[in-house]
Amino acid sequence: MATAMTSFLGGSVTVTSSYIGRSLGMTTAQITWLSSASSLSSGAFLLFFGRVADMFGRKSMFVGSLFLFSVFCLAAGYAQQPITLDVLNGVLGLFSASAVPPAVGILGVVYEKPSRRKNAAFACFSAGNPLGFVFGTIFGGVAANLFGWRASFWLLAIIFIVFTIIAIFTVPKDFSQKQPFNWTTLKTFDIVGTIMIVGGIGMFSAALSLGDTASDGWRTPYVLALLVVGFLLIVVFIFWEFRFEYPLLPMDIWKDKNFSTVLSVLCLGMMAFIPASFFVSLYFQNVDEFSPLQVALHLLPMAIVGILVNIIAAGVLHRVSNKVLVWVGTSSYGISMLLLAVNRASTSYWALYFPALVLIVVGADLQFNVANMYVMSSMTPSQQSTAGGIFQTVTRLAMTIGLGIATATFNAVEANPTLSGYWDRESQPYSAVYWFSFAAILVSLCLVPFLSIGKQGAKQKQPSSLESSSGNSPSEIEKTTNQNIGAIPNIQPLPVGMQIPEQSVS
Template identity: 60%
Template sequence: MAVAPVAPASAATNTVDEKAVIPSTVEIPNPEGRPSCFKSTTQEVLFVLTATMAIAMGAFLSGAVAVISASVGADLGMTTAEITWISSASTLAGGAFLLLFGRLADCFGRKSMFVGSLFFFAVFALAAGFSQTPITLDVLNGMMGLMTAASIPPAQGLLGTIYEQPSKRKNAAFACFSAGNPLGFVFGTIFSGIASDIFNWRASFFLLAIIYLVFSILAVFTVPKDTTPKEPFNWETFQKLDPIGVVLTIAGVGMFCAALSSGDTASHGWKTNYIIALLVIGALLMIAFVFWENYYPHPLVPMSIWLDRNFSLVIIVLLLGSMSFAVAEFFLSLYMQEVWKWSPLITAVHLLPMAIMGIIVNIIAAFIMHKVSNKVLMLTGCFGFILSFTLIAVNTIHSSYWAFCFPSFLLAVVGADLEFNVANLYVASSMPKHQQSIAGSIVQTITKLCQSVGFGIGTAVFNAVGRSAKTGGYWDKETKPYSAVFWFATAASGISVLFAVFLTIGTQGGKEKEVEDGGDDRDERSAEVQR
């Protein structure tokens, strides 16, 4: 007969010592509850908002530049290629250094890097407002891009460690975080439009500095202490930083993207010697980086993650979508100013539907990602992009904003938010806790790299069609180069569908489903949670 366990008695009193009773079960924290590192829900909300502002940093800057690009170009005497370099400089610097900052955050701590990057972004934004030459403005935008690279990995790393277990609360936090990209672009355009209309384009950078100074102060008090193990700064840690991998990725990405952005405007076009050299050397260095990472004991990017088919497919779909979104929205903003002759403020007002739609889509995403197949969400995002860019591609100078641009904005946000939400959550679930910052770096590096490539291709297409554009046909002469860029964005989005159909991602977050067979089925449950 089975005997129930009895708690040990005290020798002196012969009574049961309740403190010595061994609990039959271990209490597991509820993943749906507020993480213990937060003292209140207010702190948690402000932390997620501050983390969102980190990922919004680059988009905020791009949006601000988009509506003042014509004014800046006229004031400083810049060509179209030089204007696009204002945005390209930040995305290029951000993409090239993200992996390095991701590894630094994982090794030496995330909070200090996070807070410092917000503060120095404000400092460089302030300096950009005083720029007197195109090269000064481009360099300072590059430095702001460097700060975006320093802020995103620790922000995503903190989110990944705080919300470690799959849950609806984690879905909501990551949905808010993912909203930073599209909403940052739109609010950047709105704030920049208002500031430049009241004062001038320089006020846009001053306002950007004020906003991020406020959030850098807020981060000091709302970001919880980073409890992950830190590495001592010694030779062994230096080797873990993969210095050769860092040099290969920075030099490779930098040279390749610089060639793409400058090739069309070089003295002899794409046949210019230094353009060819930059393209070839940049490509070879990136290939060398892949081979190096396969054999180095402490790789900057573990190549094994690419063996996960869904991981690779998600990244490819995201990069094609990000490339098309960034290029299309930039040139559409420029089109409104150059062709329709709208002021920065009027342009910003007409971009406002993107912000409203972005909030709606991210709220919906937070509630359905654990219920609806994420493959379906990715495909929805792909087709949202295709329809969006097709609408603005067939737009002409006489077309109605409400018939073409308005629905295009709504569909573009659907595409951007759904793809980014699914990708962010999947990548965070695919990497261990001590590599959450590098996980965020991988997503952002590829995204920014493809944005830089997209800007280079878009600028080349714009200039090539612009030189040969003639009066006549469906499109008016002024619209033809812009329409060609929008068709390029449509094509890139169309290609992404070919990869999205092979995804096998189910739902993400929520409760694990019980499996009756036990044993090996635990692996299936774990995989289901990740999916």
């Protein structure tokens, strides 16, 4: 439910945005910010909250975030002004950012060693992102259809207050070592890096969200200023992290080829998945003129298949080469985007949209599971929340960039439909978005051959006498070989600079 927060909210807002807009008299820009505000704030603060959770404790932050998310969902349901609702959505994104890193950190510490059970636990966690969006559309659609759009926020409040109570009694205590809150500890906290990454991601994401709705579009001075300054801050942040002794984002982790490649593949997938899912829902509302409940029902296959795929992923991550799983996921993505792209208004839902919605979830869930397991296994138990922050930050940034490009593409084609006569006028802007998503998947397909990830969570071999003579105890060896990664002979988990002798790897 932690990783589902933003996507749950986004799915609910997606199927009710047109109704909210009419009810509050919102402009197109204000409607856009309903979904953009939460994504922007959550993406900007994930690294910060990851570091805070690792230093000062995880359970209290996790439970508190669930509770405050519920409270502000309740408040959003009473909003009377467009700006109020947009700001509250931004605050909700902030609490989702403070919930995900401690949730990942708790899982990473509890399931420290590779195992089938760890695969199952992280498959459940990974399911939250795609399934959160789907169930958000379903619950939001049903609530809005029965009681109005405000009920969709109140239903979210009820769901998360229930999970808050459950979490208080069921989430295990955080036994990892905590830092005292004093001046010495604060000096090790990367305050300069935090300011730069929060400001950089915030400005860059805001520019992408505002580009098509500003008065002069992308040529609007403040949009260009936000874009340039935000990009420069991100670049300066990267250089700063190489020099600071206690970096917010350990840069040496990117030297692992599989780490960089699997995240790149995942990000390209998210750049395709989020815009495609958003505009599929919009297509059902604007072209097919479905009610929120009808939209939810037509998206139901995504939820059902998503649950099944995550169950399968939990059972095969330790049995099948994860590179093969990434191939399957990326190929499913590509076929799905192609089916969506050739759809026309006269085409039956069952002919193209139904198989596309099934395959798009296969792609999202397989890629997410493989990448999530690899990233979490690449960092030490004391840095599990930071690992979760890194993972979620790069994917959220990819989602924002993808949605910004897709929106610009949609608006351009809608204003000047220039696609082939094969498409009717009303389908053209949507098809253009799907072609962009298909292009992103083609790029990711070119990266998959560079992966060498084998089985993850497979049972480790007992150390031989040669391994024991290297000076490492069996427990130390098991921690360093926390996954079976095919042909790669040595991995460098954090802390940075810790090299594993080749002969110590089982």
